[in-house]
Every structure is written in C-alpha cells, then in structure tokens.
Amino acid sequence: MAERLDLLVRGGTLVLPDGAIAGHAAIDLAKAPGGGLVRADLGVSDGRIALIAPEIAEPAAEILEAEGAIVFPGILDAHVHFNEPGRADWEGLASGSAALAAGGGTAFFDMPLNSLPPVLDGASFAAKREHAERLSRLDFALWGGLVPGNLDRLPELAEAGAIGFKAFLCDSGVPEFAAVTDAATLRAGMKRAAALRLPVAVHAEDDATVRAFTAEQRGRGGADPGAWLASRPVEAELLAIDRAAELAGETGCALHVVHVSSPEGLERIAQAKRRGVDVTAETCPHYLLLAEGDVARLGAVAKCAPPLRDEERRRELWRRLLEGEVDTIGSDHSPAPPAMKTAADFFAVWGGISGCQHGFPLLLSAALAHEPAVAALPRFAALLAANVARRFRLAGRKGRLEVGLDADFSLLRIDQQGEGEPLRNADLLYRHRQGPYEGRNCRVRVLRTVLRGRTVHEYDSPTAESTERPHGVLLRPEP
Numbered sequence: 001m002a003e004r005l006d007l008l009v010r011g012g013t014l015v016l017p018d019g020a021i022a023g024h025a026a027i028d029l030a031k032a033p034g035g036g037l038v039r040a041d042l043g044v045s046d047g048r049i050a051l052i053a054p055e056i057a058e059p060a061a062e063i064l065e066a067e068g069a070i071v072f073p074g075i076l077d078a079h080v081h082f083n084e085p086g087r088a089d090w091e092g093l094a095s096g097s098a099a100l101a102a103g104g105g106t107a108f109f110d111m112p113l114n115s116l117p118p119v120l121d122g123a124s125f126a127a128k129r130e131h132a133e134r135l136s137r138l139d140f141a142l143w144g145g146l147v148p149g150n151l152d153r154l155p156e157l158a159e160a161g162a163i164g165f166k167a168f169l170c171d172s173g174v175p176e177f178a179a180v181t182d183a184a185t186l187r188a189g190m191k192r193a194a195a196l197r198l199p200v201a202v203h204a205e206d207d208a209t210v211r212a213f214t215a216e217q218r219g220r221g222g223a224d225p226g227a228w229l230a231s232r233p234v235e236a237e238l239l240a241i242d243r244a245a246e247l248a249g250e251t252g253c254a255l256h257v258v259h260v261s262s263p264e265g266l267e268r269i270a271q272a273k274r275r276g277v278d279v280t281a282e283t284c285p286h287y288l289l290l291a292e293g294d295v296a297r298l299g300a301v302a303k304c305a306p307p308l309r310d311e312e313r314r315r316e317l318w319r320r321l322l323e324g325e326v327d328t329i330g331s332d333h334s335p336a337p338p339a340m341k342t343a344a345d346f347f348a349v350w351g352g353i354s355g356c357q358h359g360f361p362l363l364l365s366a367a368l369a370h371e372p373a374v375a376a377l378p379r380f381a382a383l384l385a386a387n388v389a390r391r392f393r394l395a396g397r398k399g400r401l402e403v404g405l406d407a408d409f410s411l412l413r414i415d416q417q418g419e420g421e422p423l424r425n426a427d428l429l430y431r432h433r434q435g436p437y438e439g440r441n442c443r444v445r446v447l448r449t450v451l452r453g454r455t456v457h458e459y460d461s462p463t464a465e466s467t468e469r470p471h472g473v474l475l476r477p478e479p
Contacts, residue, residue: 003045003058004058004059004060004061005043005044005045005050005051005056005058005059005060005061006044006045006046006047006060006061006062006453007043007044007060007061007062007063007064007407007450007453008041008042008043008044008056008058008060008062008063008064009041009042009043009044009064009066009071009409009411010041010056010063010064010065010066010067011039011041011065011066011067012039012040012041012042012066012067012069012070012071012411013037013038013039013066013069013070013071014037014038014039014040014042014052014071014401015036015037015070015071015072015073015377015378015381015401016036016037016038016052016378016400016401016402017378017381017382017386017400017401017402036374036378037070037373037374037377037378039054040052040053040054041053041054041055041056042056042071042401042407042409043056043058043060044407044453045453046453047406047407047452047453047454048404048405048406048407048452048453049401049402049403049404049405049406049407050403051403052401052402052403064411064448066411068413069411069412069413069447070373070377070411070412070413070414071401071409071410071411071412072104072377072381072409072410072411072412073381073384073385073386073399073400073401073408073409074104074105074106074107074385074398074406074408074409074410074449074450074451075100075103075104075105075106075107075360075384075385075410076105076106076107076108076109076384076385076388076389076394076398076399077100077105077107077108077109077330077331077333077356077360078108078109078141078163078282078328078330078388078391078392079109079111079258079259079282079284079330079331079332079333080096080100080108080109080110080111080330080331080332080333080356081110081111081113081114081332081333081334081335081352082096082097082108082110082333083114083115083335084115084128084131084132084135085115085116085127085128085131086114086115086116086117087114087115087116088431089337089431090114090335090336090337090340090431091333091335091354091430091431091432092135092431093110093131093132093135093136093140094135094136094137095429095430095431096108096333096335096356096430096431097135097136097137097138097140097472098137098429098457099333099356099357099428099429099430100138100331100333100356100357101137101138101449101451101456101457102357102429102446102449102457103331103356103357103358103359103360103361103446104360104361104410104412104446104449105138105356105360105449106138106139106398106406106408106409106410106449106450106451106456107138107139107140107141107398107408107451107472107475108136108138108140108141108356109140109141109142109143109163109330109392110128110132110140110141110142110143111143111166112142112143112144112145112166112177113145113166113168113172113174113176113177114174114177114334115128116176117176118145118174118176118177119142119143119144119145119157119162120144120145120147120150120153120157120177121150121153121156121157122153122156122157122159122160125142125144125156125157125160125161125162126160128142129142129160129161129474132472132474133471133472133473133474134471135471136471136472137451137456137457137471137472138451138456138472139398139406139408139451139452139472139473139474139475140472140473140474140475141161141163141392141394141474141475141476142161142162142163142474143162143163143164143165143166143201144157144158144160144162144164144165144166145165145166145167145177146165146166146167146180146189146193146200147167147177147178147179147180148178148180148182148185149178151185151188151189151192154189154192154193154196155192155196158196158198161474161476161477162198163198163392163475163476163477164193164198164199164200164201164256164392165189165193165198165199165200165201166200166201166202166203166258167180167186167189167200167201167202167203168180168202168203169181169186169202169203169204169205169206169207169240169243169244170203170205170206170207170210170236170240171207171210172203173305173350173351179207181207181208183243183247186243186244186247187247187250187251190247190248190251190253190255191251191253193253193254194251194252194253194254197477198254198477199253199254199255199256199391199392200244200248200253200254200255200256201255201256201257201258202240202244202255202256202257202258203240203258203259203305204237204240204241204244204257204258204260204265204306205232205236205237205240205305205306206235206236206237206239206240206243209233209235209236209239210231210232210236213230213231213232213233213236214231214232214347216231217230217231218347223344223345223346223347224346225295225296225299225303225346226296227346227347228295228303228307228346228347229292229295229307229308231347232305232306232307234261234262234264234265234309234313236306237260237261237262237264237265237306238262238264238265238268241257241260241265241268241269241272242268244257245268245269245272245277245279248272248277248278248279249272249275249276249277252278253278254278254279254280255277255278255279255280256279256280256282256328256391257269257279257280257281257282258282258330258332259282259283259284259287259304259306259330259332260281260282260283260287260326261283261287261306261307261308261309261313261317262306262309262313262317263313263316263317263319263320264313265281266281266283266317266320266325266326267320267325269281269325270325280327280328280387280391281325281326281327281328282326282327282328282329282330283317283321283326283329284329284330284331284332284353284355284359285329285331285355285359285360285362285363286302286304286308286332286353286355286359286436287308287309287314287317288314288317288318288321288363288366289359289362289363289366289437290302290308290314290436291308291309291310291311291313291314292307292308292309292310292311293310293311294308294436295307295308298436300341300342300343300346300349300350301341301353301354301434301435301436302353302436303341303346303349303350303351303352303353304332304334304351304352304353305351318370321383322370322371322379326383327383327387327391328383328384328387328388328391329363329380329383329384330388331355331356331359331360332352332353332355333353333354333355333356333359334351334352334353334354335352335354335430335431335432335434336350336352336432337432338432338434341434353435353436354428354430354432354434354435354436355435355436355437357428357429357430357435358423358428358435358437358442359437360384361412361442361444361445361446362423362437362440362442362444363380364376364377364380364412364444365420365441365442365443365444367379367380368414368443368444373414381400385398385399385400386399386400387399392477393477393478394475394477394478395478396478397475397478398475406451406452407450407452407453408450408451408452409449409450410446410447410448410449410450410457411446411447411448411449411450412444412445412446412447413444413445413447414443414444414445415443415444415445418443419441419443420441420442420443420444420445421441421442421445422439422440422441422442423437423438423439423440423441423442424438424439425437425438445459446459447459
C-alpha cells in the first residue's frame, strides 16, 4: 500500500513557477512571465510538498477539494509593523498574523522600530523572537535596526538570525529609533552588513528635504491633508534613493528600498541596477490602489510616508510594475489606535496604513483588470512570494509551489464574471478595524490559508483556534 499523505489538495489550479509538470501541459504559457497555471493535485507530507501531479492516487489523512479554486503560493510579507512587545495596543503578533493569514500570507518579516525595546541588539531580538514563537499564527523573520550607535551590535543581530537591517533616512516617528541622516554612518553600516552578507533596507526620504518642505507648509499655516502631502515631495524620495544606491555600490552592500511610491523612484533604482548595484525595489498595495485624492476623501486611514502620489503617477507605477521594474510587494502594515488617527492637525496624525489583510486580495483583483489571469497570477506569485524568498535567502524552503519546499499556500476563489463583493472593515482581524478599503469591490476571496500543511485560516471561521494549529517558527537566512 502506498504511504499515506498528510494532506491532498485535489483538482485545484496551481500557480507554478515553471508553468508545467511532467506529463501535464500548462495553460497557455505564451503570456505568463516565468510561470503558469496548471490544473493538478498537490500532496503534502511532514509539512512539505511531497507530490505535484495531474492526479495523485495515494491515500491521505485529509483531502481538500479545490475544484474551481486557485492554489496560490503563500505570500511572504517582508514589511509589517506588528509592534510587539511594548506596543501591543497598536497591533499584536497574534492579531496581525491572523489578519495576514486571512489575506493569503504564510510568513512575515517584522520591522524593528515600533516594539519596545526596538530590535537593536541580541537581547531585544531574543525578546521579540520569544513573543513571536508564542503568539504568531505564521512563520516569521525579524529585521534588526541600523541606527547611529549600534553598528557594533550588527554582528550579534546577524548571529541571532536577523533577516537584514533597517535604516530610516528621515525621522522614524518614534524617538527610540534614530534616523541615519549622515553618509558616514550609513556607509559604515552598509560595509558591516556586506561583510555579514545581509541586506540593508532603507526608508528612502531625505530628512533635510522633508524638514524644509514641512517648515514651508507650517509657515503658511498648513494643517490639512494637502499641506501634509506637499511637505513630502517626490524629490525627497529620489534624493534618498540616490544616496543609498551610491553607498551600496561603494560598499558592495545589498540594498532593498522599501515602499517605493513613485515611478521616478523605480527609474532611479533601475539606473542603479544598470550600474551594477545590488538593489531591489519594494512597493506596496496602497501605492498601486490609492492616490493622493484618497487622502482628502478618506482622511487619516490613508496617511502614510512616503505619501500616496497623484493619479498619473499611480498609473505609471502599475505600468512599470508590468514591465518588471518592481521586485517585491510588501504591505507596510502600520497600525495605530484610533485615538492616534484623529487630530485636527493632519501633521499630528500617526502615519501608517493598515493593509495586510485586504490589500493583497484587492491587489490581485486589480491585477486581473490589467491582464489575463494566466499572466497576472504568476507575475504576482513572483512579486509576493518567490522574489521575496530569493532576495532574503529563503528560497530553499519558501516562496514556490515546488516539491521539497514548505507546503505554504492559499486557496483563492476568483469571481470570473462580476465585480466581486465589497470589502468590509467589520471583517478585519486587526486589533483596530480600520483601513482604507471599506466598500471596494474585490473579485478575489481567500478561502483557506495553509502553513506547512496545516490550515491557519478558513474563510467561514477566520478566528477559529485549533490544538493542531502550528505556531510560527523563526526564518533565518539560508547559508
């Protein structure tokens, strides 16, 4: 008798990296960028993908009937702020990871700044790791901080398992995490990061430019959303990208520019790549789905930094993404209590968009309006999973539907005929049910999310607990 599988996913349409499996042709790969859609079965054993075949006859302890559903690789969200320990009243590892699972995510990389203490040394890394192992529904990686004064601590962060180092080139918004505003500190940090074989991620806005434009707007009495938007121009992003890319090229450091908000920013990164700089570009769902007019319409739930750009730039960002200039997409989920999102002075409102649950399905829904599913789904599987795993040295375990890798995936239902259903903030699993996507129609529904072969989210019972539900494990960069 054949060995029994732990899980059999039967009859789904798999989004595969190479678009084909032995003896089974892919669906029209002519327009699929590096992947394709294949109707097949998927078998799981010991938390890993054991078989992918047109039909799997082996018995299984559990069978998921996936006829009519898309089997999409588990999303790796390399940019979240779950804020624990210390600021769990903003968001928490349990609520944040549950929300991400509801959006199709199977792993996250938590940023170092908003927890207390921030992750600046081995001890603070260990404290956050302990919380995440106990509370997270998903696997996780942890960013370490790169700030003035902690460069000697970068080796211990690397030893502890940091996925990389995060630096702010402007005010981070919290006093515990200082900005790197001088080239000497950034150069020295990048040099050490290069020796440790870890990337440096930068929040790319030039501090001096932001301060000057802010002073100009404040001097005019500006306090509304328009004044705040004007205080953070595209020029600030471009100056910071240019400086970081120059230093990365000089030091040989791998650079990851997070939340690129403008097509001009993508162009500067593309230029740096052509010069031989090891640099990648991340953008976020909100820069592709929203524009600056939404800040005035929606208010504080649409405030972020860098800010949303004008509609023309939003459309150009999509065009450049379709041309291959974006490497990864992360949510930059950055929540705060409602009291921090309410103020007469828009400059005083906490800037951060809550988006890890609704942002990814809505992004896939929008992608299907730009190109057919046979092109859109493989493209976004790369942007949301495979490219992330490759950039951060997790590709031997995560990022693709491939035999031998972790059995991380979601089952998606796509409304092929209509516009889908409106999203509701009441369905959010965040600690605070606020976000910018209330009422927007979405054609993509996450029916189920599976981590290492175990269900961590079901659409009909999103908050259900199970004694078999796995807790997250730390993801360390592979050798």
